[in-house]
Amino acid sequence: MIQIWFLLENINPVEAVKLKIDVNSICFGCIFAGGNGCYVNVGQAPLSIWKCFKRGSYASIDPVHYQSIFSGRKVRFGAYGNPTLLPLSIVKAIATVSNGWTGYFHDWKTNPLAKEYARYFMASTETESSYALARSLNYRVFHVSPVQPADTMECLAETKQMQCADCKLCAGLSKSRLPSIWINPHGSKKSKASNAALSSVN
Numbered sequence: 510m511i512q513i514w515f516l517l518e519n520i521n522p523v524e525a526v527k528l529k530i531d532v533n534s535i536c537f538g539c540i541f542a543g544g545n546g547c548y549v550n551v552g553q554a555p556l557s558i559w560k561c562f563k564r565g566s567y568a569s570i571d572p573v574h575y576q577s578i579f580s581g582r583k584v585r586f587g588a589y590g591n592p593t594l595l596p597l598s599i600v601k602a603i604a605t606v607s608n609g610w611t612g613y614f615h616d617w618k619t620n621p622l623a624k625e626y627a628r629y630f631m632a633s634t635e636t637e638s639s640y641a642l643a644r645s646l647n648y649r650v651f652h653v654s655p656v657q658p659a660d661t662m663e664c665l666a667e668t669k670q671m672q673c674a675d676c677k678l679c680a681g682l683s684k685s686r687l688p689s690i691w692i693n694p695h696g697s698k699k700s701k702a703s704n705a706a707l708s709s710v711n
Contacts, residue, residue, distance in 0.1 A: 515590025546702025586612035
């Protein structure tokens with residue numbers, strides 16, 4: 510599964526989290542950002558990828574190459590970061606030639622193109638009120654909280670130990686007949702994430 514990462518060009522991800530710059534630049538206000546419970550360990554893969562980029566080890570690619578790169582492959586839009594940082598035209602172009610994808614976006618309340626991005630990505634929520642709002646807007650939701658909403662199904666990575674590349678349920682409204690997805694907070698900061706989900710009202 511091809512992983513697409515979103516990192517700041519001139520500040521490494523560890524420093525970005527430490528200074529809470531990630532909150533409104535990469536993660537768009539996710540309550541788990543800024544070291545507040547995100548399962549991603551930015552000192553591992555994100556930092557390694559950032560250093561690799563700074564060494565010039567990643568080539569730029571042009572949309573004309575998308576067919577050869579993404580055809581027959583599965584794609585994760587946002588192994589770290591918000592995939593609406595990609596222009597919608599690029600999202601469409603990659604999704605069209607891929608063999609399935611996953612994606613989650615946090616700016617569904619503020620992005621003027623949210624309805625278009627929701628075709629591809631799950632609306633990320635963590636609180637009861639944000640889940641209710643996203644569902645009222647008819648988005649499919651990926652909800653991270655200790656409390657499971659009644660109309661969701663648990664992530665199959667938890668119940669069936671299924672890999673995202675095999676599941677592919679988290680593809681927004683392209684799978685509109687399927688339920689929204691719920692998962693318990695996970696990772697080394699799951700306790701902090703659980704507390705944030707239960708104490709926040711956004």
